Amino acid sequence: MKKQLRKWLTILIPLLIGIGIIYYQYTTLQPEEIDKIKISFQKANYYYILLSLVIAVTGHWSRAYRWKFALNHLGYQTQFYNNFFTVSVSYLVNLTVPRSGEISRAALLKKYEDVPFDKAFGTIVAERIVDLFIFFLFVIIGFVSQFDAIYQFLLSKNISLQTLIYYAIFAIFLGIVFLLIWIYAEWNIILKLKKKLSGLIEGMMTIFKMEQKWEYLFHSFFIWFSYLAMFYVTIFALPETAEISFDIVIMGFIFGSLAVGFSNGGLGAYPFSIALIFSLYGISNDIGTAFGWLVWTSQTLLIITLGLTSYVLLPVFNRNK
Template sequence: MKNILRYTISLVLAGGLLWFVFKDINLGEMLDRFAKSDWRWIAVSCFCLLLAHVMRAWRWGMLIEPLDHKPGIVNSTMSVMTGYFANYIVPRMGEVTRCGTLYRLERIPVSLSFGTVVAERIFDVIILVLMIGLNFILEFERLSTFFTDFFQSKIGGSQGGGSGSGMLLSILIVGLLAVGVAATVIFRNAALRNKLQQNAVIAKIIGFAQGMLEGLLSVRKLRTPGLFIFSTIMIWVLYYLVSYVLFFCIPETSDLGPLAGLTLLVVGAIGMTAPTQGGIGAYHLLVGNVMVLYGLSQNDGITLATFIHGAQMLFMLVIGALAFLYVLIVNKNKVEEPEQVSAAN
């Protein structure tokens, strides 16, 4: 009952967000743009996405190796694909499905593989945080002006981009210093840390931070830490290319530069974390609006977001379905082989 309720809520949320995004959009005009787009770039984008998932499967195998298991790259890749497929059906089911699939193919216990997935996610969160910081540094003027003007318009204040940017920078610096000082004090004072952990919310925050640190330090236990770091970087480079090359599909977005691609990647990754099927709705809302910063109309921004998300979703649904078919065939053969041996004896 709880799972049904959760699924229903995520479905309603996705539907509500999609309605909000598309209520003023001319869908006929959008479909016409899709029909006239250069589909060769979609093939390039899909290849980059496939390669990114193969790299993710390779990296996952590195995390599993120290646990005395060495899954094959094909089976690991198929497990990753089924996980993404499941995520488009039921939010947050991808990790469990991925580990369950790997158990069917490699007989690696779910309890072991799930722990490595958690560690893997920690590294992805760290990379995402670093990319958010890099994006804000490289595009500070553009982003700060956008956010300050947005909030000033909401509270009825004057729109002064320069003074607003300076104020935002001051707030960020003071905020980071405050967080740094607080974290240092809590880390060094065990009594204070234990007292704070009695609060459920603070305990979760501290536990999350400790988990992030443990996950980060776990790379030292890997047999090939250099390859692990390389694969992590390559995954995110490929994710960047997946979205960036699709700029060239539509004439209105073909002039967007590399920094626009970085902003899209960061904002899109945040949108994909929403509790909806594959980030549906949230991705369109965030990406469609942030692209206005780069001179696109909101209509063009939403068209781009729909194009990128739709291409990725269709590709992953097809590849994920094929991966599920592969798992069923391989698993069936594994069941039949012992039966044939028993019959022969």
Template sequence: MNFVRIKYKKIISKALQIVFPIVLGGIILVYMYQGFNFDRVWEVLKDDMNYWWMFLSLVFGVLSHVFRGMRWKLTLAPLNEYPRTSNCVNSIFISYAANLVIPRVGEISRCGVLAKYDNVSFAKSLGTVVTERLIDTLCVVIITAVAVLMQTNIFLTFFTKTGTKSDVIESILSSSNFYITLACIVAIFVLFYFLVKNVAMFAKIKGIISNIWLGIISLKDVKNINLFILYTVAIWASYFFQFYLSFFSFDFSSNLSIMAGLVMFAVGSIAVVVPTPNGAGPWHFAVITMMVLYGVGKEDSGIFALLVHGIQTFLLILLGIYGLVALPLTNKNKKL
């Protein structure tokens, strides 16, 4: 009887991890696009979008993954793990596509790819991923701090609009935007709980806590720390230009400044932490709200968020498929 209960608890837990992100993202999207004229989206796609700028932005999207794969290889070297660069990059492609199905499962899947094709210790590589996420969090904090300092008034207005500024407490209960913000915060804590629980359980079962810790602290033994910093800057610069160059794909956003791009990029980077497929919903909410503050019409802002996010998501799917096809082909002469 206890076995059956435990089994059902695991099933419910897994179902929640899959269903909850989709439902949350869907609810936010429905709220943001209620009464929206979707016919205009097709008009923009057919007649008004500059595909060359969009293509250029996607080039930076691909580069960000390539640099991330190269940086990952660098952090594995101190652990005496030397995977092929192509395997590292293809595993990154697959991981981001996997995250579209179950948020954050990609971190596990890419470690499994290297374990399969390069016999890299799963536990050690998982530790390096933890370190990588800590570095990414630090980068987001730095980018956000710079954006806040440079565009303080815009951020204060954003906090007011979302019902999170301290002096608008009286209007919180009547602010639907506040509830979206609150739901996103709760979702982040739920994600963190499941991540800690799953990693702790996995580590306990496999007895690999010490190896995970070796992976986490591997950064201190990286031989070329300057190259690591260069890759990190390249990753986040690529992320930014992927977003910023998409402004020039549309007439209504082409006049936005690079500082506006930095602010929206910072807020969007925070929004994608919320566990929905590729940040769908929270990202739209953050970007649309910010674009409106910079003078772009709400409908145009909605079109921008919908198309940019949709095209970038499609790119992740294509890269994931490419990675799945390329891995067995580039490793066909290796004994697995």
């Protein structure tokens, strides 16, 4: 009973968050702003939307291709089409329950390539660690390049430098307390976390032991640059966003990526975060919202199309196995 309840809550809570954000955003928009959003969708240059989808597919391809290096290192030779199809299905599954796609991806590879679930899942965990590290690089670059803009925004919200220093000191204090607990505490939850962390570190280290680690790292960076390029080319779809600078694009990309984890595939949260970030740079709320929905809708439709197609093609391509 508890397991079923937890399963449904995992699905419903992100979904309700997304719906709540959409409702909030809709109710706070003026009627003329809603009309402008509709007009933006009508006058958008969908050539750039299509180009962004092509770039997104290259990112999917690169993720599937990168996976073979880790699997080869473990002694498994898999068909590329199975890697690509399972990656595409995992993106689709992530639209229902965030991060559940990794489980389905490993399960499908077990079914069609007979790779043990735990080993396939371990390679996916290692991927996520690398992806997280690269994303943090983007975050550092974005925040360093936009320090003045962020600082001015904080001042406009009456958040002084002294207040930020107090927050920093408090955060450092909490960090020290957590570190001491982590080192010396014998609580069951801490011991379980240590065990899981050691497994993650072990999975990460396999990357540096594989023969084709440089190809693996190349594709890791290529995946994220394809995500950024996908986001970047979309700005040319609307006249109002076509002239924005690249540093604004990076900030929109960062916060858009973070928003994906708040609800099912970023439902509601993605357009809201894009509109919020763009507003800091003088872009009107209706244009920022329209742009966010253009990106989110086009990418979500691509994920659904690729995912469903891949799910159908998996048994077709593997019918002789």
